[in-house]
Amino acid sequence: MREEFLVSWEEEGExxxxxxxxxxxxxxxxxxxxxxxxxxxxxxxxxxxxxYSIQEGERIFLDVPEAVEPEIEAEPMELDILYEDKDVIxxxxxxxxxxxxxxxxxxxxxxxxxxxxCKGQLSGINGILRPGIVHRIxxxxxxxxxxxxxxxxxxxxxxxLKEHSIVRRYQAIVHGRIEEAEGRIEGDxxxxxxxxxxxxxxxxNGKPAVTHYRVLERFRQFTxxxxxxxxxxxxxxxVHMASVRHPLLGDRVYGPAKCPFPRxxxxxxxxxxxxxxxxxxxxYMEFSAPLPSYFQELLRTLPG
Numbered sequence: 279m280r281e282e283f284l285v286s287w288e289e290e291g292e293x294x295x296x297x298x299x300x301x302x303x304x305x306x307x308x309x310x311x312x313x314x315x316x317x318x319x320x321x322x323x324x325x326x327x328x329x330y331s332i333q334e335g336e337r338i339f340l341d342v343p344e345a346v347e348p349e350i351e352a353e354p355m356e357l358d359i360l361y362e363d364k365d366v367i368x369x370x371x372x373x374x375x376x377x378x379x380x381x382x383x384x385x386x387x388x389x390x391x392x393x394x395x396c397k398g399q400l401s402g403i404n405g406i407l408r409p410g411i412v413h414r415i416x417x418x419x420x421x422x423x424x425x426x427x428x429x430x431x432x433x434x435x436x437x438x439l440k441e442h443s444i445v446r447r448y449q450a451i452v453h454g455r456i457e458e459a460e461g462r463i464e465g466d467x468x469x470x471x472x473x474x475x476x477x478x479x480x481x482x483n484g485k486p487a488v489t490h491y492r493v494l495e496r497f498r499q500f501t502x503x504x505x506x507x508x509x510x511x512x513x514x515x516x517v518h519m520a521s522v523r524h525p526l527l528g529d530r531v532y533g534p535a536k537c538p539f540p541r542x543x544x545x546x547x548x549x550x551x552x553x554x555x556x557x558x559x560x561x562y563m564e565f566s567a568p569l570p571s572y573f574q575e576l577l578r579t580l581p582g
Contacts, residue, residue: 279340279341279342279344280339280340280341280342281302281339281340281342282337282338282339282340283297283298283301283337283338283340284335284336284337284338285297285332285333285334285335285336285337285338286334287334289332289334290331290332290333290334291331291332291333292331292332293328293329293330293331293332294314294319294321294326294328294329294330294331294332294338295307295310295311295314295328295329297332297338298310298319298338298340299474302340302342303469303474305342306474306475307474310328311328313340313341313342314326314327314328315328318340318341318342318343319338319339319340319341320338320339321336321337321338322336322337348379348384350379350384350389350390350393350406350407350409351385351390351393352390352393352394352397352398353385353386353390353391353393353394354391354394354395355386355390355391355394357369357388357391357392357395358370358371358372358567359395360422360565360567361563361565364427364428365426365427365428365430365431365556365557365558366424366425366426366427366431366435366556366557367392367395367396367410367424367425367427368422368423368424368425368552368565369388369392369422369423369425370420370421370422370567370568371388371415371419371420371421371422371423371549372420372570373418373419373420373543373544373570373572374417374418374543374544375387375388375417376388376417377389377411377414377415377417377423378407378408378411378414379407379408380407388423388425389407389408389409389410389411392409392410392425393409396410396427399427399428400425400426400427401426401427401428401429401431401432402429403429403432403433403436404432410425410426410427410432411425412424412425412426412432412435412436412439413435413439413510415549416513416516416544416545416547417544418528418543418544418545418547419448419544419545419547419548419549420547420548420549420567420570420573421448421548421549421550421567422549422550422551422552422565422566422567423549423552424552424554426557430557430558431557431558433557434555434557435554435557438554438555439510442508442509442510443554443555444552444553444554445506445551445552445553445554445564446506446507446510446549446551446552446553447504447505447506447507447550447551448504448505448506448507448515448547448548448549448550449494449502449503449504449505449547449548449550449569449573450502450503450504450505450515450519450526450527450545450546450547450548451500451501451502451503451526451527451528451546451573451576451577451580452500452501452503452519452524452525452526452527453499453500453523453524453525453526453527453533453534454499454500454501454523454524455496455497455498455499455500455501456491456493456496456501456503456524458493459492459493460490460491460492460493461490461491461492461522462488462489462490462491463488463489463490463491463518463519463521463522464486464487464488464489465479465481465484465487465517465518465521466479466480466481466484466485466486466487467479467480467484467485467487467511467512467513467514467517467518468480468482468483468484468485469483471483476513476531476532477511477512477513477517478517479517479521484511485509485511486509487508487509487511487514487517487518488507488508488509489505489506489507489508489514489515489518489519490505490506490508491503491504491505491506491519492504495577496582497580497581497582498580498581498582499580499581500527500580501524502577503519504550505519513531513532515547516529516531516532516545516547517532519532520532520533526545526546526547527539527542527545527546527576528542528543528544528545528546529544529545530544533545539576542572542576546573546576548567548569548570548573549567550566550567550569551564551565551566552564552565552566553565
C-alpha cells in the first residue's frame, strides 16, 4: 500500500510518527516508527527519524509492505470440551489462553488446539488465522466459547450475534460496593483516540453497546456481579463497568494500576453461560462453565 500526504499549516510541528498513526488508525505508532527506520517513509524524498517535526507543504510518502500471513499449525492439547457435534464445538477456555493467532501469539492458542482436535474441519469464513472463530473472549477471561466446524454453522451463529439473540452471561468481581440490586449501562464503545490499544466510551466513533448487571454478593470493598450482554463489543463489560466507577478487579488496563492481589493475572471475568439456536436442528441450547478455582478462592477470601 502506497499513500501520499501533504502537510497543512495546522499540522506543522507535529512529530511524524504521531501524524501518520493518527491518519492511519490501522497502523500503531510503534509500527510507524519501524517503517520510518526501514525507509518506508520519505519526506520530500528523504528519510527522517520518528521524532522529525513535519513542516507545511512537505509531501510524505508512506509504503506499507503487504502482510504475509504465517502458517498456522495444529497443536494437540487438552481442551475442556463442553459440547461437540458435526457443526459446532463449545469449550471452556482457561485463563491466559489467546483465542486465535495474532502478532506475538502464533502458537499455543485455542485455534491451534481446535485445528488438531477437529482435524481441519473448521469454518473458513474468517481466514486462515481464525478458522472456526465467530466470536472471542479476552486472553485473561475464562469460560464458554463456541467455534463452528463449517460455513453454514458460522453464518447462523454470526447472524444470531448480529441480532443480539445469543444469551451471554458473565460473572465478574468489581471494585466498590454496588448498592442497587441491578442496573443497565448504555454507551457507545470505540477505539480510544489516545491509547490505541484500549477501548472507551466514544459517542463520536463508537458502536452502540448495552450491558445489564445484577448483584450476586456484596463485600466490604468489592461486588460480585452477573453481567448480561445485549451487544458484544470489544472489552464491553470492562469498559462499561469502569465507566460507572466499578472497574473489574485485576483489570490493570481500565482499573487501578496496582492490584490488591499481586498474583492475580488479569481481570476477574468469566463467561459463565452461552445460549443459542442450533444452526441445523433449530433447537435452543444453553451451556455453562463452572467458575475457575482462582475465582472461587477469591470469593471465599474477600472480606465481607
